[in-house]
Amino acid sequence: MKKILLVSLIVLLVVAGTAGTAGYYFYKRVVAGVPSVDFLRHYVPFTTSHIYDRNGQRIGSFYKERREYVPLGKIPPMVVHSVLAVEDVHFYHHGALAYGSIIRAAISDALAGYLREGASTITQQLARNIFLTHRKTSIR
Secondary structure: HHHHHHHHHHHHHHHHHHHHHHHHHHHHHOOHHHHHHHHOOOOOOOOEEEEEOOOOOOEEOOOOOOOOOOOHHHHHHHHHHHEEEEEEEOOOOOOOOHHHHHHHHHHHHHHHHOOOOOOOOOHHHHHHHHOOOOOOOOOO
């Protein structure tokens, strides 16, 4: 009985040590590199620059990404519901991360042997667009 208890304790310590090491690596690699909240307060996405003549007529536009800011209140509710139905049907229920989808995608990717599936919510897509690239990585 003592031998089983000792082996169980050793296994528990090894698992805890491995989890702690993985957690530390994850923190150093991912979390520590996340910009501060102040960065988000002052974030300004690329928008379209319009060129007007002296009569106020638009004669051209320049843009890296063609964006026009539209306040949420001016977007018809049907458009909001349509986007959520296609992109993130559980948007109001998962609290930014869909853990079940992340686990499913990780298992699917592991079985496939390559990164073939994503599990991103709209919140994760926004974070990727602001902070990261579209390149798929296992750590992300």
